[in-house]
Amino acid sequence: MANxxxxxxxxxxxxxxxxxPLSDAAKKQGIKVYHLNMGQPDIxxxxxxxxxxxxxxxxxxxxxxxxxxxxxxxxxxEKYYRKIxxxxxxxxIIITIAGSESVNLALQIACNAGDEVIVLEPFYTNYNxxxxxxxxxxxxxxxxxxxxxxxxxxxxxxxxxxxxxxxILICNPGNPTGTLYSKESMLAIGEVAKKHDLFLISDEVYxxxxxxxxxxxxxxxxxxxxxxVILVDSVSKRYNLCGARVGCIVSHNxxxxxxxxxxxxxxxxxxxxxxxxxxxxxxxxxxxxQAVREEYIKRRNYMIEGLNRIEGVYSPMPMGAxxxxxxxxxxxxxxxxxWMLETFRLDNSTTMVTPAAxxxxxxxxxxxxxxxxxxxxxxxxxxALHVLEEGLKAYPGRRV
Amino acid sequence: MANxxxxxxxxxxxxxxxxxPLSDAAKKQGIKVYHLNMGQPDIxxxxxxxxxxxxxxxxxxxxxxxxxxxxxxxxxxEKYYRKIxxxxxxxxIIITIAGSESVNLALQIACNAGDEVIVLEPFYTNYNxxxxxxxxxxxxxxxxxxxxxxxxxxxxxxxxxxxxxxxILICNPGNPTGTLYSKESMLAIGEVAKKHDLFLISDEVYxxxxxxxxxxxxxxxxxxxxxxVILVDSVSKRYNLCGARVGCIVSHNxxxxxxxxxxxxxxxxxxxxxxxxxxxxxxxxxxxxQAVREEYIKRRNYMIEGLNRIEGVYSPMPMGAxxxxxxxxxxxxxxxxxWMLETFRLDNSTTMVTPAAxxxxxxxxxxxxxxxxxxxxxxxxxxALHVLEEGLKAYPGRRV
Numbered sequence: 001m002a003n004x005x006x007x008x009x010x011x012x013x014x015x016x017x018x019x020x021p022l023s024d025a026a027k028k029q030g031i032k033v034y035h036l037n038m039g040q041p042d043i044x045x046x047x048x049x050x051x052x053x054x055x056x057x058x059x060x061x062x063x064x065x066x067x068x069x070x071x072x073x074x075x076x077x078e079k080y081y082r083k084i085x086x087x088x089x090x091x092x093i094i095i096t097i098a099g100s101e102s103v104n105l106a107l108q109i110a111c112n113a114g115d116e117v118i119v120l121e122p123f124y125t126n127y128n129x130x131x132x133x134x135x136x137x138x139x140x141x142x143x144x145x146x147x148x149x150x151x152x153x154x155x156x157x158x159x160x161x162x163x164x165x166x167x168i169l170i171c172n173p174g175n176p177t178g179t180l181y182s183k184e185s186m187l188a189i190g191e192v193a194k195k196h197d198l199f200l201i202s203d204e205v206y207x208x209x210x211x212x213x214x215x216x217x218x219x220x221x222x223x224x225x226x227x228x229v230i231l232v233d234s235v236s237k238r239y240n241l242c243g244a245r246v247g248c249i250v251s252h253n254x255x256x257x258x259x260x261x262x263x264x265x266x267x268x269x270x271x272x273x274x275x276x277x278x279x280x281x282x283x284x285x286x287x288x289x290q291a292v293r294e295e296y297i298k299r300r301n302y303m304i305e306g307l308n309r310i311e312g313v314y315s316p317m318p319m320g321a322x323x324x325x326x327x328x329x330x331x332x333x334x335x336x337x338x339w340m341l342e343t344f345r346l347d348n349s350t351t352m353v354t355p356a357a358x359x360x361x362x363x364x365x366x367x368x369x370x371x372x373x374x375x376x377x378x379x380x381x382x383x384a385l386h387v388l389e390e391g392l393k394a395y396p397g398r399r400v
Numbered sequence: 401m402a403n404x405x406x407x408x409x410x411x412x413x414x415x416x417x418x419x420x421p422l423s424d425a426a427k428k429q430g431i432k433v434y435h436l437n438m439g440q441p442d443i444x445x446x447x448x449x450x451x452x453x454x455x456x457x458x459x460x461x462x463x464x465x466x467x468x469x470x471x472x473x474x475x476x477x478e479k480y481y482r483k484i485x486x487x488x489x490x491x492x493i494i495i496t497i498a499g500s501e502s503v504n505l506a507l508q509i510a511c512n513a514g515d516e517v518i519v520l521e522p523f524y525t526n527y528n529x530x531x532x533x534x535x536x537x538x539x540x541x542x543x544x545x546x547x548x549x550x551x552x553x554x555x556x557x558x559x560x561x562x563x564x565x566x567x568i569l570i571c572n573p574g575n576p577t578g579t580l581y582s583k584e585s586m587l588a589i590g591e592v593a594k595k596h597d598l599f600l601i602s603d604e605v606y607x608x609x610x611x612x613x614x615x616x617x618x619x620x621x622x623x624x625x626x627x628x629v630i631l632v633d634s635v636s637k638r639y640n641l642c643g644a645r646v647g648c649i650v651s652h653n654x655x656x657x658x659x660x661x662x663x664x665x666x667x668x669x670x671x672x673x674x675x676x677x678x679x680x681x682x683x684x685x686x687x688x689x690q691a692v693r694e695e696y697i698k699r700r701n702y703m704i705e706g707l708n709r710i711e712g713v714y715s716p717m718p719m720g721a722x723x724x725x726x727x728x729x730x731x732x733x734x735x736x737x738x739w740m741l742e743t744f745r746l747d748n749s750t751t752m753v754t755p756a757a758x759x760x761x762x763x764x765x766x767x768x769x770x771x772x773x774x775x776x777x778x779x780x781x782x783x784a785l786h787v788l789e790e791g792l793k794a795y796p797g798r799r800v
Contacts (some may be wrong), residue, residue, distance in 0.1 A: 002599045002625035004655045005566070008509040014665035017466065044459045053673060054454055059444045061643040066417065079421070097497055097645075100667040109408040113535070129666040135513070135535075166405070198403045227401035231582060242673030243461040245497075255404045265414035266529040267500040271671035272643030273453060279463060 012132060013272050015125050015127070015358030022341040033341070034384030036372040041322065043295070043375075045240045045277070046288050050282025053273060061272055066264040068095025068248070069275045075282040076248065084207075086220045086231075092252055094260050095270045099205045099234035099247040103169075104130045106230040106249060109259045110167040110199040117201075118160050118168045120151065122325055122359035122366055124175045124203070137167070140361035145327055148316035149177040151185035157192045167199040168192070170219075173206040173320020176359050176371040178300075180210055180320035183217040186228035190222035194346050202226060205234040205247070206321040208289050218321075226252040239281040240292070244274035269288055299374040299381060306385040307372070307386050310392060312400045315372075323373050325356050325366075332399035333357065333370045344391045351387040368399070412532060415525050415758030422741040423752050432749035433741070434776065434784030435646075441722065443695070443774040445640045445677070445686050452680025453673060461672055466664040468495025469675045474683040476648065483547070484607075486620045486631075492652055493767045494660050495670045499605045499634035499647040502563060503569075506630040507648060509659045510567040510599040511536050517559050518599075520551065522725055522759035522766055524575045524603070539565070540761035545727055545769070549577040550715035551585040557592045567599040568592070570619070573606040573720020576759050576771040578700075580610055580720035583617040590622035599656075600625060605634040605647070606721040608689050611697050616720075626652040639681040640692070644674035678734045696722055699774040699781060706785040707772070712799075715772075723773050725756050725766075731797035733757065733770045744791045751787040 016037065023033050067073065073093050081088055096102040100338030103126070111117060114136030119127055121140035131138045141156045143149040157168070169190060173180045181189075193200040204246060210216045219229045234247035249260050264270075300317075308317040312329025330336040334355035344350050356369035376384060392398065416437065423433050443459050467473065481488055496502040503526070511517060513535030516694045521529055521540035531538045541556045543549040557568070568589060581589075593600040602619030610616045619629045634647035649660050664670075700717075704724060707715040712729025730736040734755035744750050756769035776784060792798065 001653065002510070002566075002597050004509050005515070006658050006664075007512050008659035009655075011659060011662045013662050014466075017665050040462050042460070045461050050458065050462075054456065056454065058450065060442070061445050061449075061641045061674075062440050063642045066414075097671070098668065104667075109404050110402070112405045112407050115405070128665050131662075133508075133666070166402075197402050241461045242463045244671060245669070245671040253401065253404075254411075259404050259408035259411060262408075262411045262413050263533075265417050265524050266533070267504075269497070269643060269645070271497070271674050272644040272676060273670050273673035274461075277673060342800045385466075392472075 011128055014129070016354050019337055019341060019352065022338060026341050026350060030348065031345060033350040034349065034376065034380060034387060036384050036388070037352040037354040038373055038375065039240060041240055041375045042377065043240045043292055044285040046281055048283045049239055049241060049277045049281035053277050056276050057061045064269045064272050066269050067261060068270050069272070069279065069371060070072045072275050072279050075082070075279055079282045084218070086218060086251070088250055091254065091257055093248050093250050094257065094264050095275060096247045096264070097267070097270050098245040099203065099232050100235055102232040102234070102247045102249040103127065103201070105135070105202045105260055105263050106232055107131065107134055107136060107167070108263065109256050110201065110230065113167040114164065116162060116164040116280055118157065118165060120170060121205060121361055122149070122176055122356055122369070125358045127169060128361070138361055142362060142365065145314065145316060145325065147224060149174065149179040149325065151181055151189065154192055161196055165196065165198060167201050169203070170199040171203040173209060175206065175321055176323050176356060177325045178321045178323045180212065185220060186217050186219060190219070190225045193228050194225055194310020198228065198366065200228050201230045201232060203232040205232065205237050205398060208238045209293065209296060209322060210320045211300065212319050213243045220250070228253070230256055235281055235348050239284055241277055244259055245271050246274040246275045246278040296374065299378060302378050303372065303374040303381055303385065306381070310385070312392065322375055323371055325359070325369050325371050328370055329366055329392060329398055329400045330368055330395055331399055332367055335397055336395055337370070338394060340391050346387045346390050349383065349387055351384045351391060353388070412529055414529070416754050419737055419741060419752065422738060426741050427749060430748065431745060434749065434751040434780060434787060436772045436784050436788070437752040437754040438773055438775065441640055441641060442777065443640045443692055446681055446684040448683045449639055449641060449677045449681035453677050456676050464669045464672050464675060466669050467661060468670050469672070469679065472675050472679050475679055479682045484618070487620060488547050488650055488652070492658055493648050493650050494657065495675060496647045496649050496664070497635055497667070497670050498645040499603065500526065500631050502632040502647045502649040503527065503601070503603060504533070505663050506601045506632055507531065507534055507536060507567070507658055508663065509656050510601065510630065514564065515566040516562060516564040518557065518565060520570060521761055522549070522576055522756055522769070524571055527569060528761070530711045537760055542762060542765065545714065545716060545725065549574065549579040549725065551581055551589065554588045557589070561596055565596065565598060567601050569601040569603070571603040572620045573609060575606065575721055576723050576756060577725045578718020578721045578723045580591055580612065586617050586619060586622060590619070593628050594625055595730050598628065599630055600628050601630045603632040603633060605632065605637050607611070607695065608638045609696060609722060610720045611693070611700065612719050620650070628653070630656055635678045635681055639684055641677055641680060643679060644677045645671050646674040646678040655702045664745050674718065696774065699778060701784065703772065703774040703781055706781070710785070712792065722775055723771055725759070725771050728768055728770055729792060729799055730768055730795060731799055735797055736795055737770070739795060740791050744794060746787045746790050749783070749787055751784045751791060753788070
């Protein structure tokens with residue numbers, strides 16, 4: 001029996017998905033599981049996107065150009081990016097297999113094996129997975145739950161930068177924290193990137209989910225950083241089309257785009273039917289985006305207030321995306337999450353949360369933090385929080 | 401301006417796609433280009449696959465399981481693999497983003513950076529790209545156009561194996577050669593893999609395109625090699641659904657599948673709309689597959705006979721897929737292909753071929769070989785071959 005590679009053995013398992021077998025087991029026992037763990041919204045995709053798929057007239061689902069269908073690229077340029085003040089041409093956008101491929105490509109283009117990438121901690125756990133796959137090291141700069149995980153003093157970046165640092169990777173608004181970075185913070189990060197000539201890889205897939213009155217400030221808007229910014233984007237979140245697997249990589253840097261095209265050609269093309277959905281989604285009325293945003297604001301307010309009413313729980317108020325990272329009064333959120341799925345039952349139900357330790361790189365950090373998504377309707381959220389509260393009271397590893 | 405990684409700079413560009421700008425330029429001048437260069441068939445997708453997409457009732461295109469939709473996995477197990485004598489369960493199949501992701505995963509699971517993979521030369525050019533991306537070295541064993549690129553003496557494998565060899569990667573039927581390996585050849589390769597405990601990565605995406613009366617002999621059927629075989633498969637070619645981007649990785653080796661799931665989770669899920677097409681395609685009538693096969697046999701016979709009638713051209717008779725690698729009477733097929741696109745015109749048309757040198761690893765090999773696909777209808781093939789013949793007569797770099 002041949003042995004698999006050491007790399008494949010050591011590849012980190014998804015922290016978000018590894019509790020799924022326990023939740024499946026609970027469901028098999030007839031237990032209702034409230035999913036606060038998932039980033040999968042329950043909101044319908046826009047009708048124009050669904051219609052584009054249903055009414056497609058393809059007789060042959062053949063390859064598209066490796067860079068994506070021209071209609072989608074021009075549509076994104078003209079109907080989407082121009083509207084939000086990002087001015088790009090066809091050579092500056094390549095359609096990817098969702099944001100996931102876009103991040104992975106950006107890391108490979110920016111870094112050789114052995115290089116370092118700076119992230120703000122807690123960070124999206126698959127950043128670590130992609131870094132691992134490419135032999136890169138994430139250098140995490142801690143942020144503080146008490147200040148809403150905001151960008152720390154820029155001196156912290158200076159301390160973290162070494163000769164091996166090639167990029168800063170940010171997520172704005174952030175998964176898992178829901179933190180939205182201000183224009184000032186973005187400009188400060190831009191200064192660091194400029195000073196050390198680093199790539200700034202900016203994952204902005206939650207751009208439509210900002211809950212302030214300020215417009216979202218994209219890394220593409222940082223003056224003088226045009227050649228260093230690589231934008232990671234997706235239609236998955238914007239249009240509730242997570243399964244379409246369509247995103248893009250955008251940069252004014254032609255060397256970056258030429259390299260991205262080589263990688264894109266190696267996997268032939270992005271999914272064509274998903275691209276058709278994305279073309280349809282370009283005509284999504286503003287009212288859809290607005291309604292989704294308002295719904296999330298309601299849910300967020302409900303959940304964050306509910307969390308902070310539970311004794312020993314603390315959550316900042318996230319201003320973007322649809323997550324928060326909260327502090328729970330437990331010894332260890334992974335043990336707690338397992339215990340909830342395996343042992344705790346209230347009215348034949350339980351609540352599932354994502355342990356947040358894997359969103360941290362610094363050992364021991366985030367051990368009593370959990371990521372909670374507000375992707376359920378309020379009546380469901382209400383029950384989920386009630387079960388969570390009772391679970392926390394009963395949990396043997398409780399600590400206040 | 402930040403510099404991209406050395407790796408991204410050195411990443412090989414697609415040899416198949418790099419002449420596309422020249423062909424686009426010719427078309428802009430109003431020139432008709434006959435594409436013998438592409439592996440994109442002109443045959444319609446099965447109606448049941450198209451219908452499944454048109455009639456889907458999703459209101460929300462959400463993520464599927466990272467391993468793919470259960471309905472597609474069980475459908476493939478029961479409606480497809482069981483019929484061709486491959487007996488697998490749910491833990492032994494993961495849906496991938498087409499065969500491309502499947503090959504890339506298999507290489508990463510089998511090999512660490514620095515390891516070696518044995519391939520038969522000429523090989524699918526993206527094998528080299530994926531090897532490069534993962535820091536692996538392809539060790540190519542030459543095969544001979546005069547014997548139809550068949551598997552050489554097994555001693556050649558023994559000579560190529562070093563302590564760093566971790567896998568043998570084959571494509572059967574083969575892209576670019578169209579060569580079909582006999583059961584005896586497969587068993588012989590299996591013996592080598594067993595003796596040295598190597599993974600045998602078997603890319604069988606052209607399985608339905610075999611033009612002998614013998615059934616295709618899958619690597620999954622090699623006795624005693626169950627723990628070493630990793631099967632790369634796809635619905636792209638079988639059902640003319642190249643743009644759906646749905647394939648799978650199959651293995652009886654549980655360590656392989658556990659690792660594959662970790663990689664699958666990192667990219668969240670395969671394209672859901674493509675999976676819906678693939679579920680529909682499972683009901684493709686045998687008559688469709690049979691009709692496609694008969695059409696290809698006609699085209700193959702027409703093209704191969706036509707090629708061999710041209711002075712100085714030699715092509716073996718491929719017994720699978722829809723390609724051949726032919727020897728042309730030219731100094732260099734890349735120069736010839738460029739000259740055809742840039743300079744040669746007959747009745748306002750030209751023919752495009754793929755230079756085959758990039759399908760070889762051994763320096764200087766394949767320099768006068770071209771890959772030709774018979775994916776056009778016979779009247780088009782006739783014109784394409786006539787233009788090719790006249791081009792060869794007029795080419796300044798002609799050699800006989």
